[in-house]
Amino acid sequence: MLDNYEEKSLKRETLYNGKIISLHIEDVELPDGNHAKRELITHPGAVAIIPITSEGKIILVKQYRKALNRTLVEIPAGRIEVDEAPQLTAIRELEEETGMGAKKVTYLQSFATSPGFADEIIHLYIAEELFEIENPAAGDEDEFIELLEVTIAEAENLVATGEIFDAKTAFAILFAKHELKK
């Protein structure tokens, strides 16, 4: 059975220990006894938040992503700081990116974004009963963002047309539509 498909780690070499990601090469023993090398990225994990306004709209964030050399439309998201509980990351990032607080923050789900090579996990929250924060904490100083508010139907359309190109956001919108209908 599948538990035997586990790959046993034989040796792990860290080639790069970065600010956000690290790169490791692992020698593994395969289920058939052969050996293989795995290129692995470790990442602290992140949260993403679906902020729902009192009008039932979703607040989205436009942000330039250097990795892709393009601007993406995403739900607010950010990395988990050392020793930070993901729920607090969600509240912090919501404030930093949208200037809003939320009376109701509900955990929805966690998922792996790139299991083929990275351990990044995103914890997804929905934030409701939003209120404006008077002097919101600033975000990262190297982060430049623009906000937009769209209805769920508009958001769905942005997914269908490919204008929302970010997997977590596309999933979150379909999930929100599903959840909010209940």
Added chain:
Amino acid sequence: MLDNYEEKSLKRETLYNGKIISLHIEDVELPDGNHAKRELITHPGAVAIIPITSEGKIILVKQYRKALNRTLVEIPAGRIEVDEAPQLTAIRELEEETGMGAKKVTYLQSFATSPGFADEIIHLYIAEELFEIENPAAGDEDEFIELLEVTIAEAENLVATGEIFDAKTAFAILFAKHELKK
């Protein structure tokens, strides 16, 4: 406007040039003129396929993922080879992972999996009118997989319970449900 939020590349250093991924450090100029460093992973891109059987079930793949040290349930997926058209990658991976061909392969959508640090893009296809291939091409020799077939409702439930922990698969299932209802 947002086009000005672009980060201009000043210098790019490649720290690792791997079999699957490469790691680069880029010095960028921010919109406010300040400089920052970006840790970037490049990846050849991948496809993922939603295979729908004649009974309307989805074929899923169970596979050990070293990056997460756990077994994941995913839709069939794989990396794009050099100079390979994504549609051909989809057909090849479907054959290698499930032993099936498809008379109808439809492109659905592309999305970025980890825009914060990686350029990986997944192209999503749906494969219908499946047929068994007599001597299917074998997959990668270091890949050990197990197949399962589930109804869309069962798949949705696996997403809701978190047993499907892979973002592309979770998105694909919600998307398929949506599409197949049309």
